[in-house]
Amino acid sequence: MVDSLSGSGEVVVRDIQRLSANFKKSHGLLMAFQSLTPMEHNALALFLTRIKKDMVELPPVDMSVPYEKRDANLEVPTFTFDQNVLCEWFDIAPDQLATRLNEVAEKLMFRKMAFRDMAKKGGVESFDYKQIFQRIVYHRGRLTFVPAPVSWRDLVDESRGFALIDHAAFRKIPSEYGKRTYALLSRFKRSEDNLGAHKIDELQKLYGVVDNAGKPLKSSLVRPSMFVERVIKKSIAEIEEIKASGVSMAGLSFHIDDKSGEVGYRVTRRGKRIDTIEFLYSWDGQALKEIQAIIEVNRGNAIEFVERLEAKRFQNTKLSVVEQIQLSLAYRELGQFDDAKVEQQPIDAHLKKLERLDRNELLTVNKFYLAIKEGDKAYAVKREMDKRERRNGDDLIVDQTTEEERARLERVRKLKKEVSS
Secondary structure (H helix, E strand, C coil): CCCEECCCCEEEECCHHHCCCEEEEEHHHHCCECCCCHHHHHHHHHHHCCCCHHHCCCCCCCCCCCHHHCCCCCCCCEEEECHHHHHHHHCCCHHHHHHHHHHHHHHHHHCEEEECCCCEECCEECCEEEECEEEEEEECCEEEEEECHHHHHHHHCCCCCEEEEEHHHHHHCCCHHHHHHHHHHHHCCCCCCCCCEEEHHHHHHHCCCECCCCCECCHHHCCHHHHHHHHHHHHHHHHHHHHHCCCCCCCEEECECCCCCCECEEEEEECCEEEEEEECEEEHHHHHHHHHHHHCCCCCCHHHHHHHHHHHHHCCCCCCHHHHHHHHHHHHHCCCHHHCCCCHHHHHHHHHHHHHHCCCCCHHHHHHHHHCCCHHHHHHHHHHHCCCCCCCCCCCCCCCCCHHHHHHHHHHHHHHHHHHC
């Protein structure tokens, strides 16, 4: 039987195969302060697999209503999961469901999330503690989640982005910190949009080591060195171990810090104290998409890329790093590389990431190095990968434009002058 939405607004899930392979976690929920056990994480993930933004028609925010009362009367659906779904999801035998889920439901019911991404008022950052659920009911082998109306908007809000998380991999991760790390990295998958460096005290809040006010919840992990060792390093090791066992992690790869030799993260210090932590990771699937976008540029379509991307720049739309590479390669194919006028530093940084990420199409990176006359870099990439025959770095910049393409390029140049003036 399939899952369904009843006339009373109850979503009933009877077959785990009907669940999506991923669940969404809104940016607000992901970055909210929370401290959950691994089982609580899995229970929340089960609930999130079925909620959708269009299930409830959200009214415009009424600013005349006091903040604490907004959405209080919102009608939201309930979510019920049958016994066979629960057994498979939690890997629990039917006769153990009630006992094992009782403690999980009790704790999760009273957990509060501190949504901290609110506007600052008078220079002081606001926070908002909310319960996710107003009821969690287990009866005759079925588990029902009743979300709190005041939290629904936060759960489905995608305006600031969301994490798309592979639930099969997520459920395999044993610790709360490993799950938290996997979810955080799932939020930032584009190689030019990685998580970046975060202050260690901010990460300790995100991982539930201290509360929103900085008060220790797990005193043994407050010391920065212990937090790095037992939370960050251990969670990365868990994910790597699961990957090694053959479980797909949706293309997540960790990289080695050149200086420390540590896998998956880099710390910076202020004096002797650890100041920030940066995750060193990438998602191969996204890198391959970027590589494929780059290698689309060829001699036959170069002028179309120039016209389309220059048109974006005329409208003061900033090109992404991938688009800058595409534009550079398009001009290169036309033998007009000097016309590209792109920012070289972010391109070089991006290409270094792509060197690590992609295993099959590194010829693209090599091709770009050749285009900007970096023959030594191009040769190093090709030699390392040993994929293709070596090509010289000085045989590419040749004017091969046709009469029609010259005319179209001239129109682009004139537009550039008009825009700049």
